[in-house]
Structures are given as C-alpha cells and as structure tokens.
Amino acid sequence: MDALSDVLRAANLTGGVxxxxxxxxxxxxxxxxxxxxxxxxxxxxxxxVPYHYIVEGRLQLRIGANGEGGPAVALAAGDVVVLPxxxxxxMGSDLSLSPIPGREIIRMPERGxxxxxxxxxxxxxxxxxxxxxxCDGPETNPVLASLPAMVKLTLEEGAAAEWIRSTMRxxxxxxxxxxxxxxxxxxxxxxxxxxxxxxRHVERLPEGEVGWLAGLRDPYVARALALxxxxxxxxxxxxxxxxxxxxxxxxLADRFIRLxxxxxxHYVARWRMQVARQKLRSTAASLAQVAxxxxxxxxxxxxxxxxxxxxxxPGAWRRANAWRPETR
Numbered sequence: 006m007d008a009l010s011d012v013l014r015a016a017n018l019t020g021g022v023x024x025x026x027x028x029x030x031x032x033x034x035x036x037x038x039x040x041x042x043x044x045x046x047x048x049x050x051x052x053x054v055p056y057h058y059i060v061e062g063r064l065q066l067r068i069g070a071n072g073e074g075g076p077a078v079a080l081a082a083g084d085v086v087v088l089p090x091x092x093x094x095x096m097g098s099d100l101s102l103s104p105i106p107g108r109e110i111i112r113m114p115e116r117g118x119x120x121x122x123x124x125x126x127x128x129x130x131x132x133x134x135x136x137x138x139x140c141d142g143p144e145t146n147p148v149l150a151s152l153p154a155m156v157k158l159t160l161e162e163g164a165a166a167e168w169i170r171s172t173m174r175x176x177x178x179x180x181x182x183x184x185x186x187x188x189x190x191x192x193x194x195x196x197x198x199x200x201x202x203x204x205r206h207v208e209r210l211p212e213g214e215v216g217w218l219a220g221l222r223d224p225y226v227a228r229a230l231a232l233x234x235x236x237x238x239x240x241x242x243x244x245x246x247x248x249x250x251x252x253x254x255x256x257l258a259d260r261f262i263r264l265x266x267x268x269x270x271h272y273v274a275r276w277r278m279q280v281a282r283q284k285l286r287s288t289a290a291s292l293a294q295v296a297x298x299x300x301x302x303x304x305x306x307x308x309x310x311x312x313x314x315x316x317x318x319p320g321a322w323r324r325a326n327a328w329r330p331e332t333r
Contacts, residue, residue: 008227009203011234012148015283016141017050020195024111024120024135028064030128033097035070036107043137050139051326054149056087056198057096062131067095068154070104075154083170084159087202089152090143098129136195145279147217148203158202168197220264225250225257233273237280238300243269278314281307285323292319 028034040053057066063081068074070093077100080086088094095104105124112121143149172194207218220226228250233241246269247257261269277299284295296307311319 008221008230008234009148009200011231012146012279013140013200015279016146016148017283017287018138018140018196018199019050020136020138020192023137023192023195024122026122026133026135028062028096028098028122028131028133029125030098030131031102032125032131033095033100033102033104034107034110034122034124035093035095035104037091037093038107038137040139043139050141052140052142052146052149053091054087054089054138054140054199055091056085056136056138056195056202058134058136058198059084060132060134062129064096064098064131064133065100066155067100068092070095078155078157080157084157085198085202087152087156087158087199088154089149089156090154092154094155096133098125098131136198138195138199141279141282145282151216151218152203152206156202156206158198158205215264215266217265220261223260223264225252226260226264229257229261229269230272233269233276237277238298240300241270241273274310274314277301278311281311281319282315282322282326285319286326295319 038053038055040050043050043053057080059080059082061082063079065077065079066086067077068088074092074094077095078086097104107122110122110124112123114120140146140149203218207221210219210222220230229246232246232249239245243254243258247254250257252260258268261267261272265272267275281295281299284290284298290298292308293304296302296304299307301307301310308319311322315322317325
C-alpha cells in the first residue's frame with residue numbers, strides 16, 4: 006500500500022456532485038461552490054475540490070476575480086483542471102468581460118440529468134463537465150496542503166490517461182443524452198482523475214522541491230511513510246524506521262526534516278491524529294476503539310494527546326464534525 010493512497014483514504018476522498026455546462030462565446034462566469042451546497046450528496050464533507058473537464062471547445066480560467074491568483078490558463082478539449090483549494094475562479098472565452106455569477110445561471114436537474122449551466126452568445130461553443138470531490142481540508146490533508154491552487158492535467162498519453170479520456174467522453178455524452186447511470190460513472194472517474202492529477206504533479210516537481218508530495222519521490226522517505234501509514238498503532242522509533250528502509254537513524258531524520266519539515270516521530274504523531282479524526286468523523290467506533298486503532302494504550306492517554314493536538318476532546322470534536330458512516 007502506498008503513502009498517497011493511505012492519505013487519500015484517510016481524507017475520505019469521494020466524488021458525487023456533477024454539473025454539465027454548455028457555453029458559447031462571448032461568455033465569462035465567476036464561480037465557487039461551498040461545501041454546504043453539496044452536503045446532500047457528499048454527506049457534509051468539510052472541503053470541496055472542484056475540477057473541470059473540457060469536453061469540447063476552448064476557454065480560459067483564472068483564479069480570483071481580479072487576477073490575484075496569477076495569470077489565466079488556456080484550456081482545450083481533453084484538458085482537466087483541478088482546484089485543490091476551491092478558490093473563486095473565472096472561466097470564459099474572454100476574461101475581460103464582466104462575469105456573471107454561476108449561481109445565477111445554474112439549472113436544476115430534469116429527467117435524471119445533471120445540474121447544468123447554459124450561457125453566452127452565438128460564437129464558439131465550449132462544453133464542460135464540472136465535478137466536485139468531498140474530502141478533509143488542507144489543515145489535516147497533506148496532499149491538499151502541498152498542491153498549488155490550480156493543477157492542469159492534459160490527457161495526452163499513457164494507459165490511465167486514455168482510460169480517463171474515453172470514460173469522460175462516454176459519460177459526458179450519456180449526460181448530454183439524459184441516460185441513467187452516467188453520474189455513477191462520473192463519480193468513480195472523478196476520484197481517479199484526482200489521483201492521476203496528483204501523480205502527474207509529483208512527476209513534474211522540480212529538483213530541490215520540498216513538501217509532503219516531494220517526499221514521495223524520495224525512495225527512503227516514501228518507504229518510511231508507507232510503513233508508518235500501514236502500521237499506525239506500532240510504537241515506532243527512528244531506529245526502527247531506519248532499519249526497515251535501510252538508512253541510518255540520522256540520515257532518515259535529516260531527509261524527513263529537509264523534505265517534510267518535521268522529524269519522523271512528529272510525523273507519526275500527526276498521522277495518528279489524522280487517522281483518529283477520520284475514524285471519529287466517519288465511523289461509529291468508540292473512543293476506546295479509536296485509541297487502540299491509532300496506538301494508544303488507554304482512552305485517557307488518547308484523549309490527552311488528541312486535545313493537545315487538536316484543541317478539544319475527541320468526543321466534542323466528533324459531535325462537531327460528524328460525517329456519514331464509512332462505506333468503503
């Protein structure tokens with residue numbers, strides 16, 4: 006089991022809300038969807054990760070209403086853009102136009118179809134499938150915390166890319182025709198899209214980059230992360246981890262601090278708290294059971310550690326952050 010899969014699983018990554026947009030030039034739309042808008046489908050997920058798959062045509066996308074998120078990115082048919090931080094963004098044929106808020110043109114689903122948008126003039130057409138993934142926020146999800154505000158994925162090569170591209174095209178046509186089942190297809194492919202986007206981003210990271218995702222490229226750190234994640238309840242020491250991955254204690258600690266910014270044992274403690282939050286939010290496990298899962302000898306010891314790390318007791322945190330039960 007790899008570290009990336011572990012973190013995404015603990016973050017409760019799930020797809021479930023989709024929108025089919027049909028635009029024609031000239032057009033410009035400003036949009037940001039809050040977790041509350043998707044709560045019926047995503048069970049109260051605390052954070053949304055929107056993505057846009059360009060089915061047909063071309064458009065520009067820019068983070069922020071006034072360009073504060075950097076320059077616009079050009080997108081064409083077959084491109085995917087993922088917005089890990091769920092920032093307000095503009096999309097359009099011409100971003101100098103006055104944008105219309107997305108909420109003003111969204112249409113309720115009819116006859117089994119998806120939510121939809123239709124806007125613009127008589128010019129070039131752009132067709133987009135918009136999806137929303139629910140998950141934990143970047144404060145407890147090292148993948149999201151390590152990603153930039155916008156990640157572009159061009160599906161141009163590779164078996165995974167071809168599968169995603171063909172499936173998205175098929176699902177988009179099914180949606181356009183109003184056939185049942187297309188939303189289920191989109192739900193699964195959207196999760197794969199996110200994973201593939203993260204993988205491609207890791208591959209493109211420059212030498213010398215630091216952060217959790219950069220740590221995945223270091224074979225020793227990646228192996229240590231996988232071990233920590235696989236045996237979260239084990240009483241790890243840096244010596245144990247070093248022996249398992251084939252590095253000295255000091256060399257492994259140096260790599261962790263340089264790439265992740267924390268010592269190995271501090272990472273163990275953080276990971277235990279992340280798994281604990283996931284169990285508290287999405288399962289019915291008792292506090293004693295959660296304590297055992299994440300390696301604490303007693304509920305009292307777990308409660309003390311949790312309150313020190315999170316700022317509140319496990320029981321109070323669970324009541325304030327309840328999500329839906331685990332289904333996977």
